[in-house]
Amino acid sequence: xxxxxxxxxxxxxxxxxxxxxxxxxxxxxxxxxxxxxxxxxxxxxxxxxxxxxxxxxxxxxxxxxxxxxxxxxxxxxxxxxxxxxxxxxxxxxxxxxxxxxxxxxxxxxxxxxxxxxxxxxxxxxxxxxxxxxxxxxxxxxxxxxxxxxxxxxxxxxxxxxxxxxxxxxxxxxxxxxxxxxxxxxxxxxxxxxxxxxxxxxxxxxxxxxxxxxxxxxxxxxxxxxxxxxxxxxxxxxxxxxxxxxxxxxxxxxxxxxxxxxxxxxxxxxxxxxxxxxxxxxxxxxxxxxxxxxxxxxxxxxxxxxxxxxxxxxxxxxxxxxxxxxxxxxxxx
Numbered sequence: 001x002x003x004x005x006x007x008x009x010x011x012x013x014x015x016x017x018x019x020x021x022x023x024x025x026x027x028x029x030x031x032x033x034x035x036x037x038x039x040x041x042x043x044x045x046x047x048x049x050x051x052x053x054x055x056x057x058x059x060x061x062x063x064x065x066x067x068x069x070x071x072x073x074x075x076x077x078x079x080x081x082x083x084x085x086x087x088x089x090x091x092x093x094x095x096x097x098x099x100x101x102x103x104x105x106x107x108x109x110x111x112x113x114x115x116x117x118x119x120x121x122x123x124x125x126x127x128x129x130x131x132x133x134x135x136x137x138x139x140x141x142x143x144x145x146x147x148x149x150x151x152x153x154x155x156x157x158x159x160x161x162x163x164x165x166x167x168x169x170x171x172x173x174x175x176x177x178x179x180x181x182x183x184x185x186x187x188x189x190x191x192x193x194x195x196x197x198x199x200x201x202x203x204x205x206x207x208x209x210x211x212x213x214x215x216x217x218x219x220x221x222x223x224x225x226x227x228x229x230x231x232x233x234x235x236x237x238x239x240x241x242x243x244x245x246x247x248x249x250x251x252x253x254x255x256x257x258x259x260x261x262x263x264x265x266x267x268x269x270x271x272x273x274x275x276x277x278x279x280x281x282x283x284x285x286x287x288x289x290x291x292x293x294x295x296x297x298x299x300x301x302x303x304x305x306x307x308x309x310x311x312x313x314x315x316x317x318x319x320x321x322x323x324x325x326x327x328x329x330x331x332x
Contacts, residue, residue: 141249151237172208
């Protein structure tokens, strides 16, 4: 049980590293490190943390938690080093490149007895969280299927950034935003098999996909009632979009928006009457501010302090499932 503020280190001082630093609340960022010294100095200057020149120097500060927000091909290596040093880890999705990386981090966590949380912050957007809770409550009958769309439009030179290099990223949009939707599917349905996949590169001149469509669910035709999910992620969604539709036996739950450039979050609950016909629709609006980063940190820091084995929302099991789907899709 930790009664004091947690001492935190951050590896990877880019945009996500800054978001994580801003989310710590009463916990203390004691050190940061990035392979780009200017990025390290920038975050250190903003937060008062020590600017470390290496991962080893950061670990020598004996943090309670390390947040790993690096390029994908470094996520597992940094996480494993932190765990072997006896430190809890919050690692950004996708937690590595491929299921083998996930297994490597899981083995290190088992050796150390420390917690690993994967940065699936979408679980902590209030509209998504309530929609999933409603769907799984049983109040609306059987959970039947879901579909989701998620996309943005990239920017000039996007094909030259690290996300478009498979050796650094592990894949394109199916990894970038697809991982979030695969995690939500795992949250809703558990481990659905990959039914089919379509990965395409329509616009960006790169060796990775800029659009991906995945269908998850058992193979079966008419008469099959097992759950399924359809997802489409896109780097050619010129107007940023997030849409999640969950279909239950007696209601449809729709989430639109992720705040900021994706628009305000809204949850629509369409409840069917016993006689069907037009449903009664409840519309729930949420504040136009991103609460997910603070919510995820509060959840993880609470689990560390409690040391009671509580379930982590967004963990290595979900990350490994997502990677298995991606790996299979990439082979098709």
